Amino acid sequence: MSVDLEPVIDSLKNEFPQDIIDIKEYRGETTLLVSKERIFKICAYLKDGLDFTFLADLTAVDYLEVKSPRYEVVYHIHRFGPECEENVRIRLKAELSEEDIEIDSVTPVWSGADWLEREVYDMFGIEFIGHPDLRRILMPEDYEPFPLRKDFDVRNREASKRSFEKALEEGAD
């Protein structure tokens, strides 16, 4: 574990003894697996208590047939420091099962999470509870499937065709 992150992880462990499920270190990056119920509290603590002011990235991964629970929401959270050693980044992961595809939104913590969560919703269909404006962002509004899911059929063009035809109809009107 890199030296800079030790106090952060200790502090998190003190604050949330039950919710840090696993800690992994790979290629110099630290990943914490946390329980999804407490993700909002952990993020708020990281920001207010430990000064992780910058949400670098928020995304999701679909592990269909690879492992269960199926989805992971991944947060990359960054703390600025004046020296380069003081810039630290931590990766949080929360697991979501297929049946309960909801997680608390972190938009109240970082407003920059707004579009990132919308993109995850758009691509994976993961619902963010408490998001101010959860709707599709890259795909058409009336598009049905969720493209980045692993069971998305790339050869099936029906959904895009429907959206396109609807747009044509509206345009002709």
Next chain:
Amino acid sequence: MERVEFISEEQVIINEDGTRTETMMLNMGPQHPATHGVLRIVLHLDGEMVVKAVPYIGYLHRGIEKLCEHITYQQCLPYTDRMDYIASICNNIGYILAVEKLLGIEDEIPERAKTTEVILFELGRIESHLVGIGTNALDLGAMSAFLYCFKERERIYDILETVCGARLTTSYPRVGGLPLDLPESFEEMVRNFLKIFPTTLTEVENLLTRNRIWIERTKGVAVISAEDAVDLGLTGPSLRASGVPYDVRKATPYLGYENYDFEVPVANEGDAYSRYLCRVEEMHQSLKIIQQAIDNLPDGPYIADLPDIVLPEKELTYTRMESLIRHFVIVYEGFKPPAGEVQHAVENPKGELSYYLISDGSGKPYRMRVRGPSFVNMQALSQMVEGSLVADVIASIGSLDIVLGEIDR
């Protein structure tokens, strides 16, 4: 069929005498020359004032993240330069670095390749800032500054063309280093550019920095405070113009940036004018980096000696059976990084670009996530323009320096 409403109901105010005050809805884009691509912004206007601005994106969505799940790591490279096509070389190098980190071969990359990548990366930065400043000025009516910028951009394209054969979609370095040694004329071309470019940069500065119209159109426009900028996740010149000195090259150095002597320009006003000043100063700093890099460009191997990952030399592929077999295996199956995940961030001209790669041990990425700076920076637009004039929307978009290819991916 529902009719398109030009009046937004939520913005209707019933006055005391019973009259109605309504805001007007104006659709800006998707086809609009000043939105720098296919961006649509729905503006709710009260006269000339913007009450609300809602951006709609996705018109250029090609599903690059999905596409990359079906192809090998090398095949993903050309997709990356179709994201931020203004500085495609920077996207390419960012992706290559992420794959190298996933493979754990960062220490094996020869110095010659690293130094060349620094030069190309900084050329890409200058190229992108030239387009950013040029088009921002063009949108506000300053045609001549735009022409000066684009003239120099051609020179960078010439260098890129000499090195990798393509001007715009470079797809250049390879995992492990450079595909071929640098052409002989490379050093001379870069030195020539270093000689000529400062003059043009001064000319652009003379045209804009003290230009009264430019100052009045950009100073105090699209202001964003340091707290808001960090909260919204802004990066790049848009963040540094608000006073936060975050630069990935300094924060988590890659490609040996810690060995170069350069400054990170920071401004405090957080408006469009200070973003412009930051970009100009960054170009000066990039020139400084290129100068140091070209002076210390080492000789020696240009690609790592890793037979499992790097393609054999073309000549050997034609003449030797073993090399041909190796070539086929790498092309067909791809190299196989060990199962695991990495995130690697680089300081793209527009902000932090990071690739999050997950390998399941096969030759194709299980997941490739691109965190593009423009996508996140774009979120700040509503906050910047609400309460300002319609004309300032153009200045704001230009000063954020977005590229829709990377927002929509």
